[in-house]
Amino acid sequence: MIDRLRSAPVWRLTVLLLAGALAFSLAACAPQEKPLEEPVSEAPAVEVTDLILASTTSTQDSGLFGVLIPAFEEAYPQYKVNVIAKGTGEALELGQNKDADVLLVHAKAKEEQFVTDGYGTRRRDVMYNDFVIVGPSADPAGVEGLATAAEALTKISGAAAAFVSRGDESGTHTAEQKLWTKATITPSGEWYVSAGKGMGDVLTMSSELGAYTLTDRATYLSMRETLDLEILVEGDTALFNQYGVILVTDATNAEGALAFAEWITGEEAQAIIGGYGVDEFGEALFFPNADQQTTS
Amino acid sequence: MEIVWDAFAQAALRLFGGDPATYTVIGLSLRVSGLSLLIATALGVPLGYLIGSRRFRGRGLVTAIVNTGMGLPPVVVGLMVYILISRSGPLSEAYVALVGEAMPRLLYTVPAMIIAQVMISTPIVTGVTLAAVGAVPAELRLQARSLGASHLQEAVLTIREARWGVMAAIAAGFGGIISEVGAVNMVGGNIEGKTRVMTTAIQLETGQGNFGLALGLGLILLGIAFVIMNAFTRVQHSGSRYER
Structure with a gap:
């Protein structure tokens, strides 16, 4: 046996x-x-170190990193950028735990709080893009062409027309909450769907449900062909979406983080940002504004 | 339906068009899940055997815990591993206290993904093995012992008797990790060329609205799983041939 x-x-x-x-x-x-x-063979003297950039799904999904990161790595071959794309809330959490070296996120009030709390330093404005309210072309709440987002949200909630919220504590979700506060409405009810998903998923969901949603222009434009959604409200200054770069306190690769922050607010990167999207979408997706630092 | 044809076209293009990024992603998926499965098998089969064959106090409770572990959501495992290996986590602090220098980064690496997938698949392998071993009549082991078999020989005999179940356990463990996205995304970070695997690539393409490509990658993943499972089934059949 x-x-x-x-x-x-x-x-x-x-x-x-x-x-x-x-x-x-x-x-x-x-x-x-x-x-x-390992370093490439032409430059054997340079030791390549990893740089962890925690950023948002919107910057990755829009394709901006696809041109920005290679340009940075060409200027600074000693750094290899690892992009971790999360919602702004999670990216800030990663920074707080020192699991990222540098952050590029878009929720200005939260970012400034992050710096005040000592988790980060040197917050600088990098660029902005804008949010738009999109919805079905039938526009059941009649918001098309309204001048402000607050008016549009008031009409949507008044008509109890379906609205999909990111619901994920991301920068976009934070912006949406600020707009509801501005309209003095606490959204709740059957019509208000809190999805807890990324921008791409929420756009798909809104399209399927025939619902309104708040989206950054870049993600909407890059997905426009797969969606039955139109831009209905745009241009309100309350819809501008500021991106900032923050150095994480006591970061593993503090030197690389500083180099990245300096580079992305410098001339070369700002020009790349301003030109991105023109070829593909006929309009720029992001507007560089590192030379006009403001505080909220 | 157009999207389905697009998916097939995209799958063929990526698979046979010599796109190195796709091969990297496929290779990484196989490496992470393959290594995780080996470790989970090495842990889960002996553990399942011990729990399934021994009578001890609290056995019911241990079995219930293992079976609960089989239902652990991958994203929860990912979060637990993240908290453990974060630079601000307990492992890092212990390392600094013991070694006196900063711990090499484990987060966003392949080993971190393997740790998470081992945690997901070990309860699955253990649980199914346990059930299979429990179904082997106790008399068989008694007889083996009376014929002078050692503990190890007894274990090998029992597991061999329960081999269909044990193989099902390994297959279930593989299915559980090759398809999961929550844990590898959380601790791997979906970094291109380093920690991007099939499932996180699919999630990324879906988020970008490239449904055809996402579905195409899904087809490739299914195809790979089929080839591996098919090979596995053939091994089972070749075993039963010898039996007659």
Whole structure:
């Protein structure tokens, strides 16, 4: 009986299969990993260190990082930027726990609180984009062309027309809450849907539900073709969305963080930001304003 | 329906078009989930055997805890691992206290993803193994012991007897982690080229509204899971052939 145990082929095959899968998966990864972690051969003297940039889903989803990060890495080959795209709330939380080196987020009041609390330093304005209220072209609440977001939200809640909120403590959600406060309305009821999702998911959801929502222009434009939603309200200064860069206190890669913050508020990056989106969407998605620092 | 055709086209393009980013993502998914599964198997099968074959006080409670662990939401596991390995977390503080210097960063790395996936899959492997081993008649082990088998031989015999269940346990563990997104996203951070795996790539493309590509990557993931599970099933069948 003991002999039979030793010859059990099924186990040997299982072990072989598992080991084979392991060997394959290790081999499949090994060659691609090297260039990421080691300096490129032309510049062997430079030691590359990781820089953790915690930012928002809207900057990643809009594609801006796709041009911005390579430009930074070209200017500073000693840093490899790792983008962690989360909601502003989670990005700030990561910064508070020192799990990121530098933050690029958009909830000015929360950012200033973050600095006041000692979790970060040197908050600087980088750029802004704007929010728009989008909804179905049928526009059941009749908000199209209204001058202010507050008027539009008043009409939407008055008509109890469906409205999808991010509901995730993101920068966009924070902005939405400020607009409701401005309209002196506490949104609640069947018509007010708190989704707890990212911008792309919320736009899809609004499109499917025939609902209104507040979105940043960039994400809306990049997804416009998949959506049955129109821009109905825009241009209100209350809809401007300021992005700021903050250095995390006591960061692992403080030097890299400082270099990034200096670079993104400098001329080269500001020009890239101002030009992004013109080719693809016919209009700029972000407006650089690092040269006009303000405090709220 | 157009989107479905688009998905097939995108899947074919990414898979056969020689797109290195896709291969990196596929390789990383296999490496993370493969290594996690090996560790979970090494932990879960012996653990499942012990709980399933031994009679001890509190066995019912332990079984209930294992079965509850099988239902752990991946995002909760991700959050727990994050809190543990954060620079402000207990592990980092202990490291500083013991070694006197800052702990190398574990967050946003492959090992962090593996820790999380081991935590997800070990209860699954343990739980299903436990049930399979529990179904093996106790008389078999008694007989083996009376014929002079050692504890190890007894264990090998029992697990061999319960092999279909044990294999189902390993397959279930694999299914649980190759498809999960909550934990790897939380502790991996979905960093391009480093910690981006199939599921987080799908989530990213969905968020950007690239539904065709997202679905295409989903098809590739399904295909890979099918190939692996199919190979696994064949191993099971080759085993039963020897049995006759």
